[in-house]
Amino acid sequence: MDLTEDEAVEFSKMNSNLVLPSRASINPYHLGLAIFEDIYKRWDKPSAEETLKYGRRPGLGMEKIFQVRETENDGSFLRNYLTEELVEELDLYLYKKVGHEWQVVETDWEEVRDGLINSIMNGGHPYLEVENGDYCGSGDLLINHCYEGQELDLAYLEKTLPHVYLLWGKPVHLKTVIEGKHVKFSYDGKKNSRQLL
Numbered sequence: 001m002d003l004t005e006d007e008a009v010e011f012s013k014m015n016s017n018l019v020l021p022s023r024a025s026i027n028p029y030h031l032g033l034a035i036f037e038d039i040y041k042r043w044d045k046p047s048a049e050e051t052l053k054y055g056r057r058p059g060l061g062m063e064k065i066f067q068v069r070e071t072e073n074d075g076s077f078l079r080n081y082l083t084e085e086l087v088e089e090l091d092l093y094l095y096k097k098v099g100h101e102w103q104v105v106e107t108d109w110e111e112v113r114d115g116l117i118n119s120i121m122n123g124g125h126p127y128l129e130v131e132n133g134d135y136c137g138s139g140d141l142l143i144n145h146c147y148e149g150q151e152l153d154l155a156y157l158e159k160t161l162p163h164v165y166l167l168w169g170k171p172v173h174l175k176t177v178i179e180g181k182h183v184k185f186s187y188d189g190k191k192n193s194r195q196l197l
Contacts, residue, residue: 084109101114161187
C-alpha cells in the first residue's frame with residue numbers, strides 16, 4: 001500500500017486494535033487471524049506427521065490461505081480449520097447464565113467449535129417458521145422454532161410474544177425445545193403461558 005509514514009502508523013494502530021482479543025466475548029477478527037496463522041504454519045512448515053499423513057509439502061502456507069479464502073464461508077472455515085490445539089491455546093469454551101452467574105458449560109473442543117458455528121449461522125438468530133395461521137380454527141398464529149441444539153432465551157421470548165400478538169391481532173403460540181422437552185409458549189393478549197407437548 002502506498003501510505004505515508006503517518007498513515008502507516010495510523011493503519012497499524014487501527015489494525016492492532018481490531019484484532020485484539022476481547023475479555024467479554026469472542027472477537028471474530030482475533031479468532032480468524034489465529035486460524036489463518038495456524039493454517040499458514042501447518043502448510044508452510046508441515047510436521048513430519050502432516051507430511052506423511054496428508055502429503056503436505058513445505059512452502060505452501062500462503063497458497064493454502066488464498067485457497068481457504070476463496071472456497072470457505074464462515075461456518076465451513078471454523079468447522080474445517082479450528083483445531084483442538086487452537087481451542088486450547090485460545091482458551092475457548094461455551095458458557096451461559098445460570099441464575100445471576102455466568103458458568104462454563106462446555107470445554108470439549110468439538111462442542112466448542114460446533115457452538116461457535118451455531119452462533120454464527122443465520123446471523124446468530126434462531127430459525128422460526130409459521131406453521132399455521134389459523135391454529136385452533138380461530139385465526140391464532142402458531143410459530144415453530146426449528147430447534148438445532150440452541151435453546152431460545154426464555155425471558156426474551158416471553159417479552160416478544162406480546163409484540164407478535166399486537167402485529168397478528170390474535171393469540172400467538174410458539175413451539176420450541178427447552179431442556180430436551182417440547183414446549184408451547186402462548187400469549188392470549190393478557191398473559192404468557194407455557195404447556196408441555
